[in-house]
Amino acid sequence: MFTEFFYTLRQVGVPVSPTSFLTLQKALSGGLINSVDDFYISARAILIKSERYFDLFDQVFAHYFKGIELADPAGVDLAEAARALLDSWLSDPQAIANALGVDEESLSKMSPEELIEYFLERLKEQTEAHHGGGKWIGTGGTSPVGHSGYHPGGMRVGGRSRNKSAVKVAMDRRYRDYSQQAPLTRHHMGEALKRLRNMVPFGPKDKVDVDETIYRTMKNGGEIELIFNRSLRDKLKIILAIDNGGWSMDPYIDILQSLFDYSRSQFKDLKVYFFHNTIYDYLWADPQRRSKPHSVDELVKIDPETRFIIVGDASMAPYEIMATDGSIHIEERSGKPSLERLRFLSSTFRHSAWLNPKPADEWPYTRTVNVIRQIFPMFEITLDGLDKMATHLMSKN
């Protein structure tokens, strides 16, 4: 029963597993579901595993059980546009939340077909480019469809405001979320970096060492001697230096964000610094690289066992790294080339690594990447790369 419903869900991108579908069948045959409302609630609880998909589920449900058309009959192109629009609209729950924020009541009541209708109507009425205002699709303005407007989460319709480009933009967004090429999730990252742990005895001696206790007791001829030990805690110190400047790092913001979030939540002793392109006299504790400078020389005071991880694409003009006054920022005039700074860091922290968001097969074509690779071991930000880095950072020598 409801096999088509199941496939519709899958089609629009809700991850529904066959097992959960079978569970739903079990519930149905067990006589637990006696009305459409029952079915709605149970199907959602059983099939959907994240609140992110609740809305998408609602739309499909409405389509399937109330006969609401997902596609517009006006034409193949438009129907396709509508579907893509719907998918895209729904695959981004934040967008919905934001959109709701503006007109909560009416938008939450707006069914997918109403939204599409609204969108299509605007498309049909519109005959010329339009920017600003409250109704037309274009740039600026407050209509929930269009781009760079007041509705921050509204549907983005690409520059030309014709249905073809709507398909294109909508499709782009939809596939970016689900494709295999998508940035590593935090879950993946956690798996790869799990090895970055340094368990050392810490705290009061409050944990009984059973083996040692038995051994000492035997030694004492049966007189019990309790041996306590400190429990093991993760005391790994990590410094993360992130290249957050310039355009070259822009494509990697997503991936860095998840790396950063993961590190923040997972590592107990983490310092984060920022730099632009490469490191000169200062690292900055604030992302704007303005108010909290931290002298690189002073890093010698830090425990040399600290794991020093630099994240950046290592791509810049060669002089930035070689020349004594290489920095592209006029105020950073140090007299020491960045190359020397990097060497200093790698000799101060024997466990250091450079994470490069660029794919490894592009590395040989950038000169500065090659230079930096001679100083720091460089790893890709992929599952494999992170895993290798963790192994490298935790190796004894």
Add this chain to the structure above:
Amino acid sequence: MNVEEDKKIFSEASQYVLDKELAKIVNISMSLEMPLLLKGEPGTGKTMLAYAIAESLKMPLIVLNVKSSMKLIDALYQYDTLTRLNDSRFGDSTRNVSNIEEYIKMAKIGQAFVANERTILLIDEIDKADTDFQDDMLDVLDQMEFDILEIDKTIKTKHRPVIIITSNAKKDLSDPFLGRCNFHHIAFPEPDMMREIVQVHFPSISQDLLEASVNTFYRLRNFNEVEKKPATRELINWVRALRADPDFKVKELIKGNIPYLGILFKKSPDYAVAQKSVSRFRL
């Protein structure tokens, strides 16, 4: 499925305002014998739900508070080596030292498994533990049995417990884990619902205070700069404080003088933001 147990249907509890949808989901999960995973903002009553079910169905509740360092075995059973060592040395206990089983103590999940009646097992804040814990626990909950290595014995459930799992969604749970649970997200209550909730906690509350406090509360929740927005739990505590204060007048609240902001905003930057914004209410 056990017919007798199916007759128990969760419908209401004294200190918990239940929406129908959630009740239905709880009942369905119970009859399907699947764990129910609850997500939602902190302080929206995820944990309270388990207490409410226990009260409503008169079933014993066993709470496992997950800690970050927890291993699965800590949740299943504990082998008390020290007592055994002590007994073997002094021999003055009634326990038989050569029988290891007497030194096995059941931990929370174990207790739920061996209980003589159907219990509710609340696994609170599972997201605190690492993924290993979650994946290991999955097997145990799926098979409804676990092995005690020390005595080479398999513990099977006598009565499949009703399992409620809560998560604050700090971390993503693994897909296989999610696959074996039913899921519900507790949304933040609407003002109407919130009035009911407050009323359930304070049956004697005056209408004025109820209106004024709930309205102010939703106004305060609108501050965008605040990191941790006050939730139901904070509102309840706040109303309790207002009622306990003999000098407090509802009129003051309506005017915009809001006492005890510290109950609602617990982080110092949030508190500062709230104080600043509240001072604007008075104008």
